[in-house]
Amino acid sequence: MKSYMIGLDYGTGGGKACIIDENADVLAYSFREYLIYTDKPGWSEHDADYYWTLAQDVIKECLEKSKIAPEQIRGIGISSAQPCLVMIDREGNPINRAYNLMDRRAVSQVEWLREHVGVDKIFEINGNRIEDYPTMVNLMWEKENRPEDYKRIWKTITIDGFVRFKMTGETAMSYSQGGFWGVAYDIRKKEFNKELMDKLGIDMELMPKLYPCEEIIGKVTEEASRELGLVPGIPVCAGQVDCNAGFVGGGAIMPGDVQINLGTCGVMGVVNDSREFTDLVCNDAYTTNSCNDFISIAVVLTGGQVLRYLRDNFCQMEQETAKLMSDMDVYDIMNKEAEKVPAGSEGLIVLPYLAGERTVLWDAKARGTIFGLSTRHTKGHLIRAFMEGVAYALYDNYRLMLEKGIKANAPIILNEGGAKSRLWRRIITDVFNVPTAFVENRVGAPYGDAILAGVSAGVWKDFSIAKEKVNYIDYMEPDKKAHEMYMEYFKIYHRLYGHLKEDFSDLYEIVKRYEK
Numbered sequence: 001m002k003s004y005m006i007g008l009d010y011g012t013g014g015g016k017a018c019i020i021d022e023n024a025d026v027l028a029y030s031f032r033e034y035l036i037y038t039d040k041p042g043w044s045e046h047d048a049d050y051y052w053t054l055a056q057d058v059i060k061e062c063l064e065k066s067k068i069a070p071e072q073i074r075g076i077g078i079s080s081a082q083p084c085l086v087m088i089d090r091e092g093n094p095i096n097r098a099y100n101l102m103d104r105r106a107v108s109q110v111e112w113l114r115e116h117v118g119v120d121k122i123f124e125i126n127g128n129r130i131e132d133y134p135t136m137v138n139l140m141w142e143k144e145n146r147p148e149d150y151k152r153i154w155k156t157i158t159i160d161g162f163v164r165f166k167m168t169g170e171t172a173m174s175y176s177q178g179g180f181w182g183v184a185y186d187i188r189k190k191e192f193n194k195e196l197m198d199k200l201g202i203d204m205e206l207m208p209k210l211y212p213c214e215e216i217i218g219k220v221t222e223e224a225s226r227e228l229g230l231v232p233g234i235p236v237c238a239g240q241v242d243c244n245a246g247f248v249g250g251g252a253i254m255p256g257d258v259q260i261n262l263g264t265c266g267v268m269g270v271v272n273d274s275r276e277f278t279d280l281v282c283n284d285a286y287t288t289n290s291c292n293d294f295i296s297i298a299v300v301l302t303g304g305q306v307l308r309y310l311r312d313n314f315c316q317m318e319q320e321t322a323k324l325m326s327d328m329d330v331y332d333i334m335n336k337e338a339e340k341v342p343a344g345s346e347g348l349i350v351l352p353y354l355a356g357e358r359t360v361l362w363d364a365k366a367r368g369t370i371f372g373l374s375t376r377h378t379k380g381h382l383i384r385a386f387m388e389g390v391a392y393a394l395y396d397n398y399r400l401m402l403e404k405g406i407k408a409n410a411p412i413i414l415n416e417g418g419a420k421s422r423l424w425r426r427i428i429t430d431v432f433n434v435p436t437a438f439v440e441n442r443v444g445a446p447y448g449d450a451i452l453a454g455v456s457a458g459v460w461k462d463f464s465i466a467k468e469k470v471n472y473i474d475y476m477e478p479d480k481k482a483h484e485m486y487m488e489y490f491k492i493y494h495r496l497y498g499h500l501k502e503d504f505s506d507l508y509e510i511v512k513r514y515e516k
Contacts, residue, residue: 007450044102048094075457077449080159082180131362134182168218179284249448251470262418266303298397337380350389
């Protein structure tokens with residue numbers, strides 16, 4: 001009997017699944033968008049129950065499209081965007097909405113950690129900064145602000161951990177999520193530091209069990225199989241963080257490999273085998289060797305999200321036009337408008353910090369800024385300037401990584417989300433001044449999850465299948481003159497944040513004071 005694997009990924013803006021065969025060919029794909037709740041400044045949440053509804057929908061759709069019998073599924077791999085938090089009670093029901101990675105409410109908890117634990121101590125243990133607003137600070141916020149709800153918590157898990165729990169009844173987390181859990185998670189020892197957990201006043205019993213990414217943590221239960229349209233007993237592995245899943249699916253399996261995804265967040269990852277970490281970026285275990293290898297991750301918090309924001313708020317006409325066209329979606333039309341604008345957007349510069357910023361600024365109070373706006377600028381200028389702003393933010397990370405001695409291979413591989421825009425790829429190529437290529441057969445994170453499931457189930461002995469199957473196309477060489485011009489704009493972009501940093505903080509306090 002042939003073997004098939006399911007990959008399931010939860011991003012910040014939606015969830016997706018795919019089914020692949022033993023040749024790592026994709027037979028079916030499904031996607032559902034979900035709501036992001038931003039009821040208060042700094043908050044960003046999902047309806048946790050919908051994660052399971054989505055899993056049922058996309059898995060059933062993939063089974064229907066592929067015509068695969070459920071009995072032929074050999075394994076399931078799941079990922080989600082990090083940091084995130086789902087709190088469940090003893091019956092397995094979510095307590096309050098789930099946190100997603102754009103949530104920045106735990107400001108006072110971060111300040112408490114600075115004063116009472118110290119950033120150096122946290123970095124020594126976790127290999128990451130607390131400004132990332134890791135899962136642990138959100139749990140601290142819950143304890144302080146919703147104590148009665150906090151008392152009801154049985155386990156705290158990630159988004160993918162919640163779906164694995166619904167599938168298997170086990171509360172598990174892979175090593176690749178530990179860095180994003182933050183604070184008291186020891187990134188080298190792969191365990192929670194009890195001394196620090198005691199200082200935080202958080203019971204170790206609330207933490208999920210920890211496993212290497214490829215380890216089987218449980219099997220699909222009778223109840224879950226009925227709800228998912230599967231059969232009981234299918235192995236489910238510990239999973240991975242979604243950026244790792246995307247990178248694995250794009251063929252990044254060796255130290256030095258560099259990939260960029262432009263999903264809701266703009267994410268750039270560099271695989272490495274060093275245990276010396278830089279506090280400029282996020283650091284975590286890497287899927288293909290999660291006991292030993294790591295990945296340095298740059299995160300522009302609203303990378304691809306900036307185009308979704310423009311689509312929803314300023315591109316109603318483009319949305320209506322797209323409904324009338326069979327060969328173009330709304331983003332294609334937006335790209336066409338931006339392509340008419342020359343590089344540099346004729347003096348329009350955007351700071352793309354619509355929900356604060358992670359690497360390298362680590363500033364939850366930063367906000368989006370449009371600089372240089374004039375009567376000559378059109379919607380197309382604005383779209384292109386947002387693309388260029390995200391490219392500047394990613395480049396800021398890249399140049400600092402290189403300065404810290406992180407090895408980066410060329411070409412840079414562009415993979416998911418907004419990376420399908422040839423214009424955006426050209427902008428990134430010229431800003432970085434590095435050759436790039438594009439993943440042709442991209443399915444994104446669920447494909448990497450399905451490959452992980454195959455390795456976990458023994459269908460493949462290692463992850464080399466990912467490199468064998470990937471096909472890179474549309475190689476681009478940087479344009480020297482464009483790069484020189486972009487660097488002039490980048491200097492202004494870089495200075496703008498310095499000029500506005502205190503104003504961002506003052507604005508945050510005013511908004512907070514008057515929020516309802």
